[in-house]
């Protein structure tokens with residue numbers, strides 16, 4: 001029997017999961033690594049540690065599954081997106097730490113791009129809104145701030161890559177410098193229509209083309225693991241950014257199918273088929289994957305604080321001991337008692353994009369208890385996702401049939417029931433909720449013939465639990481109107497420039 005190994009390089013941990021031919025998990029390895037915060041708003045990772053932990057968890061997953069490298073048919077890679085690494089092509093040494101997607105150091109630079117009137121142009125070419133979130137301004141920062149970097153880059157001596165590129169480079173001992181279309185579409189340097197690096201954008205951001213990886217499909221053999229690593233010479237055959245991989249792992253493979261991942265933040269993606277949909281609601285239009293020469297696009301909306309509001313109840317407020325305890329506390333009251341919590345702790349993401357918003361709790365009375373606050377916190381996750389879905393529906397014009405869900409907070413039944421109530425459609429939790437790693441495994445397995453077709457994979461996707469809507473539309477409309485009021489009070493709270 002042979003298996004697929006999925007490397008899932010996330011923001012806070014490196015994971016490796018072995019899947020069998022049925023798409024079931026055989027074994028897992030996981031290791032957290034250091035988050036580096038050199039200044040307020042800056043977030044970095046050590047690329048060496050990312051690599052070391054990723055190799056360690058791969059070895060651990062194989063050992064736990066009682067496997068040797070020759071038992072593997074292929075390796076798939078999925079990764080935190082946008083995070084930027086620049087390294088020396090000769091020595092392989094990074095010239096600076098990885099600048100993480102959450103890092104805000106280039107916010108002023110991005111403001112200038114907007115002021116100079118580049119917003120429409122960048123949205124048309126890349127499908128993105130101008131923001132420090134994406135890789136482009138991060139590469140420019142490294143070239144402008146690391147002594148000698150720009151000269152070396154212009155001489156062709158430096159390489160840029162997102163985390164997938166960095167891992168493939170390391171896995172192949174420097175033989176292969178590539179990325180896939182889904183990761184490339186998050187750089188703000190990539191033309192999502194022509195599926196190529198965009199020369200005008202490279203000029204605007206002053207990034208030399210010689211630094212860039214070759215852009216490949218999400219499912220093809222890119223190279224083989226270098227034998228010097230002692231883990232065999234397994235083909236590396238699938239790559240996708242983590243949210244796109246989750247969309248594939250959830251088998252959202254036809255237009256209209258939609259998933260939401262409830263992690264630290266929430267990422268909602270809808271498959272929009274073979275053409276990018278231009279958003280009028282400040283959602284992102286992005287490449288989902290390219291398989292067998294066919295490109296699939298998605299609309300994406302992300303909110304910054306999803307499960308993290310539960311972490312805040314735990315660590316900031318001390319109301320609960322573990323994240324899972326929130327469900328019992330929220331269920332200790334029949335409703336939120338008129339309390340609304342807007343977790344705009346780091347401003348608001350899609351569709352509002354208000355960096356000046358801050359968190360608020362409204363509707364507190366003398367009778368408000370910790371239970372009401374917990375319930376309002378859980379509900380806030382669902383309200384934000386419902387706002388995202390409204391925006392997606394407006395842009396794509398496709399009615400939602402069901403919402404497929406995954407991520408840590410999708411373990412919360414109360415949250416998913418409330419989500420179904422708000423949306424008026426079923427919310428569906430699959431048996432395998434490791435959909436990110438599964439998606440990358442599928443992409444790799446398809447490339448090497450381990451699986452024949454996407455249709456064959458669709459049979460693996462099985463529902464664990466379905467949450468049906470149970471509230472009257474008028475009641476839902478009233479609750480959403482109150483949420484919108486509360487949201488309005490959190491917006492534009494801090495002074496601009498703070």
Ligand SMILES: Nc1ncnc2c1ncn2[C@@H]1O[C@H](COP(=O)(O)OP(=O)(O)O)[C@@H](O)[C@H]1O
Nearest residue numbers: 263264307308310311323324407408409411412
């Ligand atoms: N039962 C639960 N109810 C609500 N939130 C939860 C629950 N279990 C975990 N979480 C939240 O889910 C998040 C972790 O999910 P995970 O998918 O591992 O996140 P990430 O990949 O972003 O690190 C945390 O913010 C945690 O507070």
Ligand SMILES: O=P(O)(O)OC[C@H](O)CO
Nearest residue numbers: 010011080081101242243
């Ligand atoms: O690593 P995650 O799961 O927090 O996902 C990060 C996203 O890819 C950022 O765009």
